Amino acid sequence: ATAEQQAGTEDRKVGVSKAQESNRGLIETQPVRGTRDFAPDDYRLRQWLFGEFEAVSRLFGFEQFETPVLESEELFVRKAGEEITQQLYNFEDKGGRRVALRPELTPSLARLILAQGGRLGLPAKWFSIGQCWRYERTTRGRRREHFQWNMDVIGVPGVAAEAELLAAIALFLERLGLSAQDVVIKVSSRKVLQAILERYGVPDEAVGPVSVIVDKMEKIPLEKVEEELTQAGLSREAMDGIIGATRIDSLPDLQQLLGADSEAFVELQTLFSLAEGYGIAQYLQLDTSCVRGLAYYTGTVFEGRDRAGQLRAIFGGGRYDQLLSTFGGQAQPCAGFGFGDCVILELLQDKGLIPKLSHKVEDLVIVLDESLRASASSIGQKLRRAGRRVDLVLEAKKMKWVFKQAERCGAERLIIVAPDEWERGMVRVKNLSARDEKDMAVDELLALSHRAGQD
Numbered sequence: 001a002t003a004e005q006q007a008g009t010e011d012r013k014v015g016v017s018k019a020q021e022s023n024r025g026l027i028e029t030q031p032v033r034g035t036r037d038f039a040p041d042d043y044r045l046r047q048w049l050f051g052e053f054e055a056v057s058r059l060f061g062f063e064q065f066e067t068p069v070l071e072s073e074e075l076f077v078r079k080a081g082e083e084i085t086q087q088l089y090n091f092e093d094k095g096g097r098r099v100a101l102r103p104e105l106t107p108s109l110a111r112l113i114l115a116q117g118g119r120l121g122l123p124a125k126w127f128s129i130g131q132c133w134r135y136e137r138t139t140r141g142r143r144r145e146h147f148q149w150n151m152d153v154i155g156v157p158g159v160a161a162e163a164e165l166l167a168a169i170a171l172f173l174e175r176l177g178l179s180a181q182d183v184v185i186k187v188s189s190r191k192v193l194q195a196i197l198e199r200y201g202v203p204d205e206a207v208g209p210v211s212v213i214v215d216k217m218e219k220i221p222l223e224k225v226e227e228e229l230t231q232a233g234l235s236r237e238a239m240d241g242i243i244g245a246t247r248i249d250s251l252p253d254l255q256q257l258l259g260a261d262s263e264a265f266v267e268l269q270t271l272f273s274l275a276e277g278y279g280i281a282q283y284l285q286l287d288t289s290c291v292r293g294l295a296y297y298t299g300t301v302f303e304g305r306d307r308a309g310q311l312r313a314i315f316g317g318g319r320y321d322q323l324l325s326t327f328g329g330q331a332q333p334c335a336g337f338g339f340g341d342c343v344i345l346e347l348l349q350d351k352g353l354i355p356k357l358s359h360k361v362e363d364l365v366i367v368l369d370e371s372l373r374a375s376a377s378s379i380g381q382k383l384r385r386a387g388r389r390v391d392l393v394l395e396a397k398k399m400k401w402v403f404k405q406a407e408r409c410g411a412e413r414l415i416i417v418a419p420d421e422w423e424r425g426m427v428r429v430k431n432l433s434a435r436d437e438k439d440m441a442v443d444e445l446l447a448l449s450h451r452a453g454q455d
């Protein structure tokens, strides 16, 4: 499947199902609108990608967790006009509960952290890969589900946490063959907007909703943004101040705007210097137009983009120190990111970096006489206990099919259980790569396989 198919972004024909068209009685075989199947080829690619997510998370000493895809709706009800909460995949269950398919993982993480109570050792460095949902009404046929990799650090107030998270992302990109030539990480802080709003007497509570509006600046006309900012209660001066503050792309300019002792400046300056230590500074670009569309960020925000600027955000994240307290729990400093499974595949496709992954077993076992099936099965089990992946052919097949199957599953050996050899306690072993073959006693075959199984 192409990356678009894998990403589920290909245009899907909308119309009557095949069954209605032909009344053949065939069910609709396509998955529900906006969702994807992962047939084995696609699943291999997904497992490879998720394997890289997990490997990097473990290299950074993070622990894996999981929460249900179904959550209480209240976890995601926020009043800041975010797209993510307006497209909630929510419903009332048969018990009358208001529930939702999670649109993101962070609120569930916050809930799980609060459920740990005082038992939680801090700092907690947790990661998860989970399917997230949205109910996108538009006819654009956009996806309604994707998988997100999240890494979060709970209990560290300093930007050292964000530096670790960015370093994890940089290592992930490097492992996939990408570099700072391909990806830029735009970095800013909600404290920039907070400082500007303060100048115009706008209360801190407005930072979230104003950020949600400003985040749309790249996607909707400036007039519309100004209209929404006016509706949010901003004066013309405040609006001009905000829009002007989104045009900063260097630390000196930020210092000029906010002063050397502003929290936003000090934190970002520290983050950039920590990044030097990791050798990832070449990924980072200060850009105050990067505000991210989630209302709960309170400090650093960042997002990954392809340098060619052709794709949507690859990942996004930031600091959210107030989320736990908005859930009525004890406040904890938190920072994290979400990394989707779709845009990254489009970027890898563009760069020719999608790996070739195929089905693989070591041994293909066939039996030439059904009376020997039990013997062949016993050999198959012994080979599997030795760590060999075995495809046991389950019915009589012509040798032409068998060799085709061996090629399809990348088998190294073809093991033939046949009457003549079996009478002598032997099986025929074809070494498919070396093109040699010989009769072998079962014990010899297993001894050979044990050694191979340890390789």
Ligand SMILES: Nc1ccc(Br)nc1
Pocket: 084, 103, 104, 132, 133, 134, 143, 144, 145, 146
């Ligand atoms: N939040 C969210 C969920 C699902 C998809 Br597809 N995109 C964004």
